[in-house]
Amino acid sequence: MILIFGLSAIVVILAFKLRSKPRHVEMPPDLDRGRVLVKGLSEAELAKILSEFGELYQLAPRTFTHKCAGEEHREVSWTQPIATGHAQFLVNYLHYPRGFDLERASPCAVGVIPITPGTGPEGVSPGKLVKLYVPSDDTEYDVLYAALENGSTYVIPFTNHKWTKTTERRDNEFVRGMRFEVTTS
Secondary structure, eight states: OHHHHHHHHHHHHHHHHHHHHOOOOOOOOOOBBBBEEEEEEHHHHHHHHHHHHHTTTTTTTOOOEEEOOOOOOOOEEESOOHHHHHHOOOHHHHHSTOOOOOOTTTEEEEEEEEETTTTTTTOOTOOOOOEEOTTTTSSSSEEEEEEETTSOEEEEEETTTOOOEESSOOHHHHHHHSSOOOBBB
């Protein structure tokens, strides 16, 4: 009886562990152009964060490049196609980099990418440009806002990536100052 109970417990524990293992989700690289404007990070800090992000998401070395884009800003782009999801995660990661002292500085990032087939809100054609940003006064850490050039704003939670229209823009001057334009890689 004790042996049967013990074996049953082991089977249940193993089944739970197998189901709860983190899974690497393949995301097809569908985004060949886009840019992310970053402020609040030095060139060295940005290079380190981009390298860590690439490793975290198993992207090829030197997937990202960055250049000066003004006195306080750097512009990040990619050297090869990446998944739309990676671009979304990158904006969030640059805003909340792992192991970074957020008391010392507050990095901020805003991206502009084209909407790709299968992403974006219903009724919006692929190719339309969208700004991606972490909302001002964010407390959730796992949500992005997306603004279209026509003023429509959407919330994108990382839990389901479903774009939900909102009337709250929750942006800031940095986000509003980013132009709706991208260059090809």
